[in-house]
Amino acid sequence: MLVGRTVIYGGALYVRRLFAVYISLVGGSFCLAASDAQDLFDLSFEELLNVKITTGSLTDFVAKHSPSAITTIQREQIELSAARNIAGVLEEHVPGMMLMTHTAGDKIGIRGLIAAENYKLLLLVNGVNVTNNVYEGAMMELDQWELGDIERIEVVRGPGSVTYGSGAIAGVINIITKSAREVSGVSEWSVSYVPEYHGKGFSFQAAKQLGSWSSYFFGSVRESDGLQNPDYFQLRPDAASDIRYVGKRPTDVKGPQPYLGDTLDEPQVKLHLDLDDGRNFRVWARYTESGQSHTFTTYSAFSDKDGNLVSDTPTRKRSIRNFVVSPEYESELNDKWGLTLRASLDAQEYIRYDFRNVDWPEDHPNNIRDYAFSQERLVASALFDYDDGESLKVATGFEYNRTGVHAPWGKNSDHIWVREGLHLVSDADTSIYLQYPDASRRPSLDALEEVGGGLDFDTFTQLSEVTYDLRTGARIVYAHRLDFPEISDTMFAPRLSWIADFSEESTLRISAQRSLRMMPLRAQYLFDKYDRSESMSGRDHESLDSLEVAFTKLVSDSFLLDVNAFYNDSDTVGYTGQDLQFLGDLQLWGVELQGRFQWGNTELIVNHSYIDLLDMAMNPELKTGENRNNISFSDYFYYTGGDVPILLESYGSGLNNWSNNSTRLIVTSKFLDDRLIVRLSARMNWDYEGSYDEIEMYQRAYDTFDTSSLDADDLVAFERQRTEFERERGFLDAEDAYQSDVHFNASLSYRWDLKQSSELVASLFVENLFGEEKRYHVSTGSSNYYPSRPVFVEEPTSVGLRVSVRYR
Structure with a gap:
């Protein structure tokens, strides 16, 4: 990106009460067992190739015929993972996926595309889009530490707009929960503890037959004080010592804020209910809330109006809540035609807190900064499918989407605040954030956009998919999605695929x-309201054209090989807070290799991803010396700040925030009649070519600077800047950052049979088995006379324990 200048709330509470009643009704009447469905983890490789994939297409495809590159993470793999949340599980399994941190939360990159907001990928739950379209993009669920309700996760590696619409540039993450249809006669109580993060949790899940209806319920509460006294590394030339860890320098008044501590001490909550009539109707509802600190700063060091130093209170935290309900009806109209009707309503609340005004409580509106809003989205669709039973399958239908942006749950319109250069508030006279203009971090009076009670947007969509089997044994799949948004140009996303079986393998x-x-x-x-300039006509959407070739081969009963090669050409677009801009043309290619091996009770999964930037051509109209991009330093022209600005010019040929090579390895072994399961995973990233390019770019700028034009004072200032830069570079070099990273996780799980068809499962998890991991911060390019953006947190070795009692 370019770096520059109420009813629903009550409904959510009601649903939570219903969930509580449901627990009391079913909790004592039956207990948990494993799913009746066959565990996909135990299927043979040949059977896995023919498992149906529900993500990425309008119709189901068996895995080997999916037009999209799909990574499927099964329930047992999730249960055995030592990763603390969904984002970490994805990082373990998805080839080449990059997981970075940011002050607002984890950021996910797929196939070279990552941003300071997760707006280049979509997040789904059971196929329902829960991406926040206002701010932060894909964020719901990703930081949840409790994963016991998840049946599997399907990840589209690469574009997916043809099925899911705007935003699926980098990929699509579909969290598929356990369902009433697939789980029966099951209940489980589980407790967990992670001492390093002062985290503990409790969950309960149950499935029961209620007459002709099947039901499934899940509920959990997890709380965490976060990692205390974390190691945040950040360059700082004015530091009076050689220490570069935030809050640990001699001049720091306060220590570092906790890492991954709960916002306002409010725990993570997850509630899920699924009902199925066993024929053609299903409805599910889900509520989640979370929010954790992801900051690289110290505790606040403020004094109140009486001059008293305020107790340690973290700043810059977010609170997110989400409620979604989705009914679905399927009907076979005749032996060839079918109809699926689906609706979903999801409501999300996002609030960012920044405790700067100590005369008010931490959760007071005066300690909210930039973002306090809800997003409500109603989606209704009708999809017809046709199958002639021989060679032709067709799916076609329509979708209606209405998205609203309003005040946080239970608040009137005066509590809405969304920032994008301008501050979107209700109005200047009544906005709660403008009542104390002398308070810190209040909206600028000269940069207001009044939106009254909020905003509402409509989108109409037509979508189709056609599969035709050729006599040669190959098939052609054509699909498209045609969106008609109210506030942008029409969006057309097509896909054409050719799929051929050379043999059964x-x-x-x-x-x-x-x-x-x-x-x-x-x-x-x-x-749409102010800036529809002719220069951006027909280009107000970021686009990605992709070509992908994939080959899957069952080499033997114990060896499965999958190879994907892709080429992406992207016109990147960004909004500076003042205008929409075409940023540049990005071209890259990559290859993903994955193998799965089985020897008796041992399975090995290994994958490797290589990505190479072919070209990043920044829009020449933006190369004025005032604009910078976070994609690559290979095409750059920017004057830094400082007493003597230096010119950062193009350097290197890599992607920023990315390692060109990435390898994942997972070994799982079962012993003692599958009672004991041992799992070891490794992640290896190397060749952060594009990220370290910034350091070399600074070095060259200083080495080639023409000092002959400087007067005596400026020459002294320049030499001071260069000395400070080279000193800071030395500290970064000593950390071996942005070079290579190897990290190991491990888990040990053992199952005891108890009386009355029950069992106890104890699992021990170790994250970063052999030492801390550098979790890099998403960099948007440095603007100072030294590179201030190479920032990371050192995540330590962490041991966790989970104990579950399961009943059949």
Whole structure:
């Protein structure tokens, strides 16, 4: 990106009460067992190739015929993972996926695309889009530490707009929960403890037959004080010592804020209910809340109006809540035609707290900064499917989407605040955030956009998919999605795929497609209202054209090989808070290799990803010396701040925030009639070529600077800047950062049979088995006379324990 200048709340509470009643009704009447469905973890490789995939297409495809590159993470793999949340589980399994941190939460990158907001990928739950289209993009669920309700996670590696619409540029993450249809006669109580993060949790799940209806319920509470006294590394030339860890320098008044501590001491909560009539109707509802600190700063050091130093209170935290309900009806109209009707309503609340005004409580509106809003989204769709039973399958339908941006749950319109250069508030006279203009971090009076009670946007969509089997044994799949948004140009995303089985063991897939991304609603609204310039006509969406070739081969009963090669050409677009801009053309290619091996009770999964930047051509109109991009330093022209600005010019040929090579390895072994399961995973990232390019770019700028034009005072200032830069570089070099990283996780799980068809399962998890891991911060490019953006937190070795009692 370019770096520059109420009813629902009550409904959510009601649903929570219903869940509580449900627990009391079913909790004492039956207890948990494993799913009746066959565990996919135990299927043979040949059977796995023919498992149906529900993500990435309008119709189901068996895994080897999916037009999209899909990574599927099964329930047992999730249960055995030592990763603390969904984002970490993805990092373990998805080839080449990068997981970075940020002050607002974890950021996920797939196939070279990552941003300071997760707006280049979509997040789904059971196929329902829960991405926040206003701010932060894919964030719901990703920081949840409790994963016991998840049946599997399907990840589209690469574009997916043809099925899911705007935003699926980098990929699609579909969290598929356990369902009433697939789980029966089951209950489980579970407790967990992670001492390093002062975290503990409790969960309960149960499934019961209620007449002709099947039901499944899950509830959990997890709380964490976070990692105390964390090691946040950040360069700081004015530091009076050689220590570069935030809050640990001699001049720091306060210590570092906790890492991953709960916002306002409110725990993570997850509630899920699924009902199925066993024929053609299903409805599920879900509520989650979370919020954790992800900051690289010290505790606040403020004094109140009486001059008393305020007790340690973290700043810059977010609170997110989400409620979604989705009914679905399927009907076979006749032996060839079918109809699926689906609706979903999801409501999200996002609030960012920044405790700067100590005369008010931490959760007071005066300690909210920039973002306090809810997003409500109603989606209704009708999909017809046709199968002639021989060679032709067709799915076609329509979708209606209405998205609203309003005040936080239970608040009137005066509590809405969304920032995008301008401050979107109700109005200047009544906004709660403008009542104390002398308070810190209040909206600027000269940069207001009044939105009254909020904003509402409509989108109409037509979507289709056609599969035709050729006589040669190959098949052609054509699909498209046509969106008609109220506040942007029409969006057309097509895909054409050719899929051929050379034998029962070998399949080749070739796909070409285009995906599009609209700006976040806060930016798209302002652009539509004020800035529809001719220069951006037809280009107000980010686009990605992709070509992918994939080959899958069952080499033997114990060896499965999958190879994906892709080429991406992307026109990147960003909004500076003032105008929509075409940022540049990005071209890259990559290859993903994955093998799965089995020897008796041992399975090995290994994958490797290589990505190479072919070209990053920044828009020449932006190369004025005032604009910078966070994609690559290979095309750059920017004057830094400082007493003597230096010119950062193009350097290197890599992607920022990315390692060119990435390898994942997972070994799972079962012993003692599968009672004991041992798992070891390794992640290896190396060749952060594009990230370290910034350091070399600074070095060259200083080495080639023409000092002959400087007067005596400026020459002294320049030499001071250079000395400070080289000193800071030395500290970074000593950390061996942005070079190579190898990290190991491990788990040990043992199951005891108890009386009355029950069992106890104890699991021990170790994260970062052989030492701390550098979790890098997403860099948007440095603007000072030294590189201030190479920042990371050192995540330590962490041991966790989970004990579950399961009943059949």
